[in-house]
Amino acid sequence: xxxxxxxxxxxxxxxxxxxxxxxxxxxxxxxxxxxxxxxxxxxxxxxxxxxxxxxxxxxxxxxxxxxxxxxxxxxxxxxxxxxxxxxxxxxxxxxxxxxxxxxxxxxxxxxxxxxxxxxxxxxxxxxxxxxxxxxxxxxxxxxxxxxxxxxxxxxxx
Amino acid sequence: xxxxxxxxxxxxxxxxxxxxxxxxxxxxxxxxxxxxxxxxxxxxxxxxxxxxxxxxxxxxxxxxxxxxxxxxxxxxxxxxxxxxxxxxxxxxxxxxxxxxxxxxxxxxxxxxxxxxxxxxxxxxxxxxxxxxxxxxxxxxxxxxxxxxxxxxxxxxx
DNA sequence: TTCAAAATGCTAACTAATATCAGGAAGCAT
DNA sequence: ATGCTTCCTGATATTAGTTAGCATTTTGAA
Numbered sequence: 001x002x003x004x005x006x007x008x009x010x011x012x013x014x015x016x017x018x019x020x021x022x023x024x025x026x027x028x029x030x031x032x033x034x035x036x037x038x039x040x041x042x043x044x045x046x047x048x049x050x051x052x053x054x055x056x057x058x059x060x061x062x063x064x065x066x067x068x069x070x071x072x073x074x075x076x077x078x079x080x081x082x083x084x085x086x087x088x089x090x091x092x093x094x095x096x097x098x099x100x101x102x103x104x105x106x107x108x109x110x111x112x113x114x115x116x117x118x119x120x121x122x123x124x125x126x127x128x129x130x131x132x133x134x135x136x137x138x139x140x141x142x143x144x145x146x147x148x149x150x151x152x153x154x155x156x157x
Numbered sequence: 158x159x160x161x162x163x164x165x166x167x168x169x170x171x172x173x174x175x176x177x178x179x180x181x182x183x184x185x186x187x188x189x190x191x192x193x194x195x196x197x198x199x200x201x202x203x204x205x206x207x208x209x210x211x212x213x214x215x216x217x218x219x220x221x222x223x224x225x226x227x228x229x230x231x232x233x234x235x236x237x238x239x240x241x242x243x244x245x246x247x248x249x250x251x252x253x254x255x256x257x258x259x260x261x262x263x264x265x266x267x268x269x270x271x272x273x274x275x276x277x278x279x280x281x282x283x284x285x286x287x288x289x290x291x292x293x294x295x296x297x298x299x300x301x302x303x304x305x306x307x308x309x310x311x312x313x314x
Numbered sequence: 315t316t317c318a319a320a321a322t323g324c325t326a327a328c329t330a331a332t333a334t335c336a337g338g339a340a341g342c343a344t
Numbered sequence: 345a346t347g348c349t350t351c352c353t354g355a356t357a358t359t360a361g362t363t364a365g366c367a368t369t370t371t372g373a374a
Contacts, residue, residue: 019351020351020352021339021340021351021352023339023340023351023352023353025352025353026352042330043330043331044329044330056353056354057353057354058353058354058355059331059354059355060331060332060333060353060354060355060356061352061353061354063330063331063332064352064353077238079236079237079238079240080236081234081236081242083236083240083241083242083330083361083362084240084329084330085238085240085330085331101281101285101287103287104290110285110287112281112285116277116280116281117277120273120274120277121296123273124258124269124273124296128258128267128269128301129300129301129304130258130260130267130296130298130299130300130301131298131299131304132296132297132298133261133297133298133299134296134297134298135294135295135296135297136293136294136295136297137292137293137294137295138292138293138294139278139281139287139289139291139292140289140290140291140292140293141287141288141289141290141291142287142288142290143286143287144285144286144287147286147288176320177320177321178320178321178370178371178372180320180321180322180370180371182321182322183321199361200361200362201360201361201362213322213323214322214323215322215323215324216323216324216362217322217323217324217325217362217363217364218321218322218323220361220362220363221321221322240330240331240361241360241361242361242362315374316373316374317372317373317374318371318372318373318374319370319371319372319373320369320370320371320372321368321369321370321371322367322368322369322370323366323367323368323369324365324366324367324368325364325365325366326363326364326365326366327362327363327364327365328361328362328363328364329360329361329362329363330359330360330361330362331358331359331360331361332357332358332359332360333356333357333358333359334355334356334357334358335354335355335356335357336353336354336355337352337353337354338351338352338353338354339350339351339352339353340349340350340351340352341348341349341350341351342347342348342349342350343346343347343348343349344345344346344347344348
């Protein structure tokens with residue numbers, strides 16, 4: 001929890017650098033993002049959670065804050081196939097957005113924090129002249145535990 | 158155009174295998190997808206275009222057909238940051254969805270049809286036990302022509 | 315031709331996200 | 345303190361993309 005406070009103060013500084021304030025509403029939003037880090041929560045889901053800490057907050061403010069954090073690259077917005085925007089705090093000193101593994105059997109979303117695309121992005125620059133600043137990479141497939149289960153039930157047959 | 162007919166007939170077979178019919182509406186949808194291949198059109202954009210061929214078609218039918226084609230893996234749905242679903246016909250015999258380059262300066266969307274992720278997917282299988290079936294990869298950055306322009310205006314200063 | 319299943323068109327409903335706008339708080343010079 | 349400006353907020357209306365419901369039509373097999 002101490003780390004949280006440090007992290008929030010640090011984010012507050014970034015806001016001030018951009019000429020903005022760390023209001024109680026924004027503090028509560030960041031704090032909730034920290035608490036549910038890497039859970040890929042939607043704005044509405046976050047809204048419900050943030051209300052527990054800051055009951056007076058309005059939905060629009062949550063949207064505005066998330067936009068703000070995304071612009072300042074403090075948070076990342078990602079949209080999966082359902083078309084709903086989800087938000088994660090960007091890990092400290094992380095250059096790129098992390099990757100996701102989406103299991104088509106159980107629906108679970110895993111994360112990969114190592115950057116698998118360093119070489120691929122070199123290739124993209126050389127072949128297509130495209131300067132990559134960021135990426136979105138999601139794999140669709142079957143997670144380890146679901147493949148285990150499939151194997152077992154095959155043995156059962 | 159002959160190729161188109163062949164392709165449509167082939168898709169018709171796939172539908173029949175799944176116990177479904179190639180109705181005039183579905184034919185027109187597929188035909189329009191073929192015509193505007195890899196243009197990442199939204200359902201509403203497609204609806205407008207399809208109407209030229211099949212004026213009586215309803216928007217809901219277009220949505221239903223696109224869902225159907227996506228389920229049968231004849232088409233691919235992709236959602237960029239605006240949250241709007243866009244559709245491309247999957248190229249024949251193409252195992253994986255193609256990649257996208259999204260220019261943050263001019264907003265252009267380029268495509269990469271070669272599969273850059275073969276090795277990465279091997280890695281994902283070995284390290285995380287995740288069996289990749291498909292992927293979504295979008296790079297955000299600056300396209301070649303926009304970097305050219307930037308260079309030139311820097312010289313101009 | 316008859317009949318059931320599948321597919322369609324229309325429209326209402328739903329949902330995520332944005333815009334609007336009147337008020338409120340913070341910062342700063344006076 | 346006082347006024348002034350700028351930024352921020354909450355409530356609400358609005359928009360846009362998508363889905364659901366339902367009566368009607370089409371299709372293909374018996």
